[in-house]
Amino acid sequence: MGCSKSKHFNEKLEFLSGTVLGLYTTIEELREFVKIFKLRRYETGFRIIHQSEENPETFYVIAQGSMSITCASENKDDAEQFLCTKQQGSFVGERALFDPKHQRSANVTCAEDCTCLVTTRPKFQKFIENLTAEQHQRFRKILGTSTREVLLGVPMLENLDMWKIQLLESLFRTTIHQPGAFILQEGSFGQTLYIIYDGNVKCTRDCNGTELTLGQKTKGDFFGEISLLADVPRTANIVAMDKVLTLSLEVEDFRRFLQIAPELLGAFRAAMKNNIVNYLHTFNVPFLKSLTDRINELAEACELLTIGEDCTVYNEGDEGDGFFVIVHGQISLTKDGSSVKMGTGKWFGEESLVCDSLRDSTVEAVTRSVLLKLHKHNFRSFFTEDDEVLAETKIRMLKANVDLRTVLTHSAGRNQFSLYLADEYSTENLAFVDAVGAFVEQCRVADGAKVKEAATELYAKYVDAKAKEQVNIPARLREEIKETMQKEQFCATMFNAAKEEILRLMSVDTFKRFSVSHRFQSLLDQIGDFDDEVEEQDHLTLQKTRRFGSRKKTKDSVIESVKSSRSQLVTSSRHKNSDSGKDESRFTLLRKPSIDVQIQQTVQLNSPRAGTNVDEDNVVLQIGEALHNGSRFDDRSSIRIA
Secondary structure, X not given: OHHHHHHXXXXXXXXXXXXXXXXXXXXXXXXXXXXXXXXXXXXXXXXXXXXXXXXXXXXXXXXXXXXXXXXXXXXXXXOOEXXXXXXXXXXXXXXXXXXXXXXXXXXXXXXXOEEEEEEEHHHXXXXXXXXXXHHHHHHHHHOOOOXXXXXXXXXXXXXXXXXXXXXXXXXXXXXXXXXXXXXXXXXXXXXXXXXXXXXXXXXXXXXXXXXXEEEEEOOOOEEOOHHHHHOXXXXXXXXXXXXXXXXXXXXXXXXXXXXHOOHHHHHHHXXXXXXXXXXXXXXXXXXXXXXXXXXXXHHHHOEEEEEOOOOEEEOOOOEOOEEXXXXXXXXXXXXXXXXXXXXOOOEEXXXXXXXXXXXXXXXXXXXXXXXXXXXXXXXXXXHHOOHHHHHHHHHHHHHHHOOHHHHHHOHHHHHHHHHHHHHOOXXXXXXXXXXXXXXXXXXXXXXXXXXXXHHHHHHHHHHOOOOOOOOOOOHHHHHHHXXXXXXXXXXXXXXXXXXXXXXXXXXXXXXXXXXXXXXXXXXXXXXXXXXXXXXXXHHHHHHHHHHOOOOOOOHHHHHHHHHHOOOOEEEEEEEEOOOOOOEXXXXXXXXXXXXXXXXXXXXXXXXXXXXXXXXXXXXXXXXXXHHHOOOOOXXXXXXXXX
């Protein structure tokens, strides 16, 4: 008899040692705890717990076999709804140990022949009477009776009915992770959601071979949620910083629970999008970086899309309906016959929204991909609702290809352009444009006498043939304004045609020089150039490929591309080669450009000195080929043509 008891004791001890209890208790504590359990065997189909059972007392630990968790359908005539399977080592009915008023939230039935360790609340209560406060709290944590409190602390679950929380509680599995253990590994596939029950983890991702820490998570935080809805590889590493206890939920169990609690799906998607936006924030997506204080609002406005392999996101010529960031997968962007591939953290689709134009490229999924989409109206509300924000977005994106009106709309842009005009001693044009703007506003609020006075002053200062700060407008316009003054037909629009002409002249002349000047570079430095933030963004490479695309291009086409593009200023001079003794013409690039500036700013070739007999087209061709081959120029870099 004694041998049989000893055998059963050791058998029970071995079972409990293989559960969470074995990691969170000492051997002495576990030996005492084992004494309150009995071994019970149940046949397949036996129901050990009935849903809605009141004042239950029994607690089970599955030692062998498995059990099915089901719940009754709202329609009593329908079959019970299967939720999940509890495997060896799982706890069943543990809340009954602490809560005498507890009501069972689900049915538990043996899916096969099972062996269980069984105890009751009275026996457990007697056991914990001799525990210290610390031991009591530890056993409470181990047995999961705080699970409900943890779940109630998760924001996306806070609006669920209590009976659904209780049901969800029964679906989670408890797992212990030792310090330094990888709970999730970036790039691996998994279909499990984790909630931290106790402990701390750090989130990291690989960045060109270097570990980048994204942040930390603690009790009540969750991770792994993307795989539940998007079926993609893990986007980050999750590493235990100390001993961590997690609650885990398998994707299939979660999907079945959604049939009972469909209202959870919206909250879950919102929480997932928020985590994704924060994750993408670490890739320095400029549009996201500028919205640090509005991340939650941005996440709520985004849509999460799954795009199948070889499926089209949009075609060239389509209306721009959204801005996209790649969460997972690979996208191909094709423009003017040239293609580039982009992966996680890259973005596309913004140009047609900012410039209000049709799509100028076709985008397809190379692999199954997950995209975060911000629809056009939301994009505008975040980035273009304010005129200055819109102007800054255009300047940062288009750089030297931006237009004069956009620069003048931006306070820093206007300031730098004003300084450039002062450098060139040509401030009268912008002063006239500003004066016309002030005059229009005055016409709106002032009486006739004051409008006449303002018009007379403006005419005398900028338009009259004897004006000291006369602007360069056609004689026809000057005469029209003069005639309006003589007839005293003063109105808000009387100077508008002249203003538009001055803006046109500045756009084709002064502004082009400004766009390759140090003043414009100072503007980019001040507001932050997208290229500086994400230097390797693939669609900038596409611009280079597009402009100097195929190596089969003719010499003339490359020359024309460089001449019509907008690159850095180039000057020429004659030098004697110390090795060969031959004269050479040296063409010097005046400032270091970014990739995009190299391609898009204007190459201006000063005329070579008389008698140098240099093939200017050959110089341009070599600049174009150098750019096409990926060359990057340092300050005062030189291209020498013998």
